[in-house]
Amino acid sequence: MSELGADIRRETLISNADPEDFLALLKPRVMSLVVFTALVGLVLAPGSIHPVMGAIAILAIAVGAGASGALNMWYDADIDAVMKRTVNRPIPAGRVSREEAFGFGLLLSFLSVMVLGLTTNWVAAGLLAFTIFFYVVIYTMWLKRSTAQNIVIGGAAGALPPVVGWAAVTGSVTLEPVILFAIIFLWTPPHFWALALVKSDDYGRAGIPMLPNVAGEKATRLQILLYTLILLPFGLAPFSMGFGGWFYGAVALLGSCAMLLWALRIFLARTEDGLRRACWRMFGGSIAYLFALFAALLVEWCAGRLAPALSAMRGALS
Template sequence: MSPMSNSLVEPQVESLATAGLSQGDVSDFFALLKPRVMFLVVFTALVGMVVSHPDVHPVVAFVSLLMIAVGGGASGALNMWWDADIDAVMTRTRKRPIPAGKIQPGEALAFGVTLAFGSVIILGLASNWLAAGLLAFTIFFYVVIYSMWLKRSTPQNIVIGGAAGALPPIVAQAAVTGHVAWDSVVLFAIIFMWTPPHFWALALVKSSDYERAGIPMMPNVAGPDSTRFQILAYTILLAPLGLAPVALGFGGLAYAIMALIGGFGMLALAVQVYRLRQGEPAMRVAQQLFGFSILYLFLLFATLLVEHGFGFFRPVFR
């Protein structure tokens, strides 16, 4: 933990340690799971299942998806436990359950560990141990590699750490098929390449927050101009990668249209972020890119879900 962060939040941490049992209710423990992130985990995992066209019992598929969601929530709870000191000094996170004093760090740790082990074991028993092993690796990567190491040590934290958030489609495919194929790997690659422009756009807007917490985000280390260039570079790679499902035969005509329109929108906003260097307009367009990137990823995966889940899939190349 950074010296700056510790000096700023020492009183809060001490008060939490001596407060006895927390006053948190069910909603506070649910907040520990990072429900918005957990929704993304569930959604991308569901698409990974559907594009695999598995011949699997629906109960097995449901339990597998549920355990992937629980594993994602466990990662969020353990991340909040470890990051309680920096959450307390950042404006967008200071109201989370631990810095707000609603849940003690030890309770969050026990909660997260229980969910992590439970989700892995149940997934292994309900589906297969390849999927369980991949889920365990995902939790380990997010909590230990990203949260405990990369986040506080390198501006590449989001790039490398993004692998954890991109793994759910692979875990889901393994859960319902017993193996990993190219379609889930491509979905992994899309999410992985999407992560840097998505989070760095937010980091441009919230750079003072990250600086106060001592987190080496790209704008605070390399500077805003370098970050804008890297956002553009990653987006240039992301846009054609979004069309890879079409080339590999599991993205249909509707997906191709959505990927083209969405990729163009991402590129247009990334160019604006690169060109606008100062003032309120620059911050506004960075915020727009952050918001649009969420819509872009959602629409890509939603189109695949509709094509394969509702029988609308028609390959572009026959």
């Protein structure tokens, strides 16, 4: 065999991947947000689930999210290779082949849906399968490269985990998880457009039609402000609907003020440097905002569970 032929054969047949590279395909940071929001959906749902089964359900949802991340990297390997932010991902860096990522993502998708279905119910499993399908096919393969509204519609995939968590307990979907869905769904545009404003060169080089590249910087600033304004009442909705208490209400109100301030700073920024700083603040701050809302719901749930146990303990001691 020629030297070139042998090299090609070696590259095709011999994997250079470490197990850590396959873990990186799962986008662990995105996974952690998915785990957290799904957990909140699961614990807030009326009814009960055995803690072990609940933990397995969360694991299945996390693996499902990771699988869609791997399939996203499989399909987007070409654009990942030209963007600074993604050039070190396992496929463009040459550590994992596209075929390996595809097989890995497909296998984990199947396993996660099966495990969730067997552990809880098939409504939750169906929702998880739909989430993976929506993220991979609708967002990654279709919207991402074809419309500036890519992350608006695609955000639905990232917003579904609390609904899946809720359905894992109840086997159905009611208004409460839809509100949680709406919060993440409406949070996505200001969060990602803030990043897109500072990374527009990167997205432009990769040919992704992000809003700043298509509609311009001014329109994006306005859209960030508008989506933030629409988001805020939804952030407060759990309090007004009664499944978020006073603590949640206070956190949501403070968070809403901060989000509005960050969006206004982006909208009113006059210098290039000021805009960059405002965008980074919105990007990081919006993660903290979303985390705080869901954490507040979780804290209230824990407090609600602990209070009777503590008073019973106090009664037994006195």
